[in-house]
Amino acid sequence: MRLTFTDQPSLRMNSAPSSITIAVSQALSSLVPSADLLAGMERASEAYDSGVRGSAASGRAYATDMSELTHWLEEQSLSLPISSPVLAAYLGHISQELAFTSISRRLSSIRKYHRLAGEADPSAHASVVYLLKGLRRQIARPPKQAPDFKLPQLRGVCKDFGRPGLSEQTAATDHNAIALSERELRDRAVLLLGFSGAYRRGELVSLNVGSVEWVNTGAILTLYASKTNQFGAKEQKAIFYASDPSCCPVACLRAYMDKRGGAPDDPLFLRLTRAGRLQVGHRLSAETVNNLLKAYFGADYSAHSLRASFVTIAKERGLDDQKIMQQTKHRSRAMIDRYTRAREIISSNAASELGL
Numbered sequence: 001m002r003l004t005f006t007d008q009p010s011l012r013m014n015s016a017p018s019s020i021t022i023a024v025s026q027a028l029s030s031l032v033p034s035a036d037l038l039a040g041m042e043r044a045s046e047a048y049d050s051g052v053r054g055s056a057a058s059g060r061a062y063a064t065d066m067s068e069l070t071h072w073l074e075e076q077s078l079s080l081p082i083s084s085p086v087l088a089a090y091l092g093h094i095s096q097e098l099a100f101t102s103i104s105r106r107l108s109s110i111r112k113y114h115r116l117a118g119e120a121d122p123s124a125h126a127s128v129v130y131l132l133k134g135l136r137r138q139i140a141r142p143p144k145q146a147p148d149f150k151l152p153q154l155r156g157v158c159k160d161f162g163r164p165g166l167s168e169q170t171a172a173t174d175h176n177a178i179a180l181s182e183r184e185l186r187d188r189a190v191l192l193l194g195f196s197g198a199y200r201r202g203e204l205v206s207l208n209v210g211s212v213e214w215v216n217t218g219a220i221l222t223l224y225a226s227k228t229n230q231f232g233a234k235e236q237k238a239i240f241y242a243s244d245p246s247c248c249p250v251a252c253l254r255a256y257m258d259k260r261g262g263a264p265d266d267p268l269f270l271r272l273t274r275a276g277r278l279q280v281g282h283r284l285s286a287e288t289v290n291n292l293l294k295a296y297f298g299a300d301y302s303a304h305s306l307r308a309s310f311v312t313i314a315k316e317r318g319l320d321d322q323k324i325m326q327q328t329k330h331r332s333r334a335m336i337d338r339y340t341r342a343r344e345i346i347s348s349n350a351a352s353e354l355g356l
Helices: 019-027 035-053 056-075 084-094 100-117 126-139 151-161 168-173 182-196 201-206 249-260 286-297 304-316 321-328 333-347
Strands: 212-215 218-223 235-240 270-272 278-283
Touching (some): 056 084, 084 100, 151 182, 151 286, 182 201, 182 235, 182 249, 182 270, 182 286, 201 286, 212 249, 218 249, 235 249, 249 278, 286 304, 304 321, 321 333
Antiparallel strands (some): 212 218, 218 235
């Protein structure tokens, strides 16, 4: 008996039984399956669903893209699967509002639907291929890059918070000192760890208390999933002590963790109550990290500025790409170059040395 993957893909990805479950149930309808076979079927079903769904972000993107397409098709009295002419009309429709990168993502979802449904890929037709080339010429634009900040800017923000780990008792006797609120302890730790660890915002908020291991040089942080690590490989980053306590990622992280406490499986960074107190058990959202950068650095900045700034500052200090990639976990130098190309147009350009 052979298991076949013939599932008609659900728009919600998880609202219908797995094809494995259906196929095996049909095949065994006249038999009494063993417990081992049933357990194997269940395990295979879960693995198949996980493979189809991908990461949580991919699952949400697929569901959104297919929902949008289905809504448009219903308005035209059409349904899935679709032909190449219908796909061409849909791409022309969404090109009035979406960037080319967004169109490409929707096209990937449509291809995935048809592949899982065992239907012909409507995007493979030459008419759609040339349509996409035309759209790319007409509406494609370079991806917007998050601006990077300079090290003095980060130092200035951190010094405004006050001294790391300062108690209210010390503040009461030292008029030049400032006791940090729970919000300030958290925000400072988020900024310094996000920068020194070159974290994406999703990675930063996914850290748990148990992700942190204190060592002589500082701390080692461990993650088992990231944008480029979808299969649970152990991924570690190190942060180190800094000479200035107010900007030391290790000291500031420890000060925050001493305040928040918590068990190993608890989220490291917490949301705040309306009163500004740490909300135990409530993980900080990625969008809040984005908002923190805008609040402390300016409206043009985003959470990705932490990662971009790590790369540009490291390059300015002459650090080797391999050392930078050890922290960023980039897979190629090309991604490192994207962060620094604009500055190198000025700093490494023969036109500035022509003697005119």
